Amino acid sequence: MSVIESTTRPPAARKDRYTISEVAALTGLTAHTLRWYERIGLMPHVDRSHTGQRRFTERDLSWLDFVGKLRLTGMPVADMVRYAGLVREGEHTHGERRALLEATRRDVLARIEELRSTLAVLDLKIDHYGTICGGTSS
Amino acid sequence: MSVIESTTRPPAARKDRYTISEVAALTGLTAHTLRWYERIGLMPHVDRSHTGQRRFTERDLSWLDFVGKLRLTGMPVADMVRYAGLVREGEHTHGERRALLEATRRDVLARIEELRSTLAVLDLKIDHYGTICGGTSS
């Protein structure tokens, strides 16, 4: 996300080192979850203060922002970890990263279609309750 | 589903009593899951043969069809059980059932919107990989 900047917070509020609880407040994740993300390899290397406390950067926040989007798609965490691994490996993984994103894109489109069709069933059913209002049907 | 008939199988293949493995084959659920559905109260009363084996009816299949739709919406099983309970309670719960379905409908619409917006981010990212193909960005 170094090219496409996150725009969820005003530039005035930005600084370059955030504590874990600040990041928790900004992202809506818990501190537990942030530590867990780091443990499972879903975060790039996170800086530490001289006493060993985590100090997150803008870059980390952007990454978490993107991870949040991937999470919203329903992508399994294991796949996100795989993607994070590809990012760590460097430029030669661009093709594979793109492929992963494109597969995710297809999944999202399919899921939208699936939801649309269930919506149709739901509407039929709701109509049914609206007009018939009786009987023992489900 | 006594009014709106399921149309997923040809009428010729219909009979009025199905074993658990037949239902598993028809629905894609496992026999384990079907028994579990019954245990947790997600099924209406299921008939038994003289030896105690389950004999599912067309009505059961229609119900499972509908439950499958609810599952696709992402509705928690506990909520489906609640809906099933309302059906068992009788006609006076029509209003509540309808409300539950309408809430689900709103959830589905919201989820579709959410997916659409993540799709936009995904497309930006894919474009980025397509046009820049370099650097150390995520």
Add this chain to the structure above:
DNA sequence: TACTTGCTTGGAGTGCGCTCCAACCTTTTA
């Protein structure tokens, strides 16, 4: 009769994504 297949049950186990605990350390406030 012996074997295979398919069903029954209560209860235990699994995989996922967190979520929390205990014990301890550092920093800030009174």
Add this chain to the structure above:
DNA sequence: TAAAAGGTTGGAGCGCACTCCAAGCAAGTA
């Protein structure tokens, strides 16, 4: 200096939705 607030770790626990196991019963075939 004392207390409170917030950070660290490895590992245990939780809720969900299944998924499977063991032991046993019933029906069909060689």
